[in-house]
Amino acid sequence: MRRRPERWQLAAPILAMMLTLIAPVAARANPVVPVTGLVPPLAFTMTDASTGKSVTAAAFRGKTILLYFGYTNCPDVCPDTLYKVHQLYLKLGAAAANTVFLFVTVDPARDTIPVLRRYLALFDPHFVGLRGSANQIYRLTRRYRVVASVHPSPNPQAYQVVHSALIYGFGPHGNARFIIPDLGSNKHPDYAALVADIAALQSKTQPRGLLTWLARLG
Numbered sequence: 001m002r003r004r005p006e007r008w009q010l011a012a013p014i015l016a017m018m019l020t021l022i023a024p025v026a027a028r029a030n031p032v033v034p035v036t037g038l039v040p041p042l043a044f045t046m047t048d049a050s051t052g053k054s055v056t057a058a059a060f061r062g063k064t065i066l067l068y069f070g071y072t073n074c075p076d077v078c079p080d081t082l083y084k085v086h087q088l089y090l091k092l093g094a095a096a097a098n099t100v101f102l103f104v105t106v107d108p109a110r111d112t113i114p115v116l117r118r119y120l121a122l123f124d125p126h127f128v129g130l131r132g133s134a135n136q137i138y139r140l141t142r143r144y145r146v147v148a149s150v151h152p153s154p155n156p157q158a159y160q161v162v163h164s165a166l167i168y169g170f171g172p173h174g175n176a177r178f179i180i181p182d183l184g185s186n187k188h189p190d191y192a193a194l195v196a197d198i199a200a201l202q203s204k205t206q207p208r209g210l211l212t213w214l215a216r217l218g
Contacts, residue, residue: 031190032178032197039176044140049116049129064099064201065170069146069163071107072119077165081184082123091191095199104130106148106163171201
């Protein structure tokens with residue numbers, strides 16, 4: 001019997017197209033894009049840089065997860081994003097204890113466990129670094145339609161890494177609920193709205209769907 005595709009598998013191409021079209025608008029009109037039912041649940045097997053041990057998504061169940069893909073040598077987008085997520089943590093209050101920021105490196109050749117651990121500690125001691133093999137990273141970026149490519153070079157100036165700047169938000173049960181399109185490039189993030197969105201995840205409030213959100217733009 002042929003297996004019926006999951007709902008998120010059918011919706012993934014539509015989601016990718018919509019994100020391309022609406023991300024610039026989303027950054028101005030609303031800090032998050034609801035994606036309930038359109039993005040697969042949180043699932044991975046990686047190495048936790050804080051412990052050096054293998055970890056799966058199950059270890060973070062019960063927590064609100066913010067998932068981001070980047071690399072430690074990033075000159076601008078990653079440090080800007082991490083600084084702003086740290087500012088968000090400061091404004092979360094008690095909710096910060098139930099919120100985990102996962103930083104997945106897309107450049108494992110240079111981002112060793114010690115490098116990843118030291119880098120994240122510069123921004124916030126609560127951030128969790130994840131590192132995997134090239135195959136593990138490829139599967140994870142493909143799962144969430146994240147653009148990521150590495151072009152190594154002996155010349156550090158010619159070593160190129162490309163990656164998406166999205167942050168995925170997952171509820172306590174591992175279900176994808178929203179995307180923050182580009183926090184790093186937003187000069188004036190709406191922290192109050194982001195805090196409310198995260199609080200809604202933890203309070204089990206059902207978010208509006210993507211089509212409802214799009215209707216608000218009209």
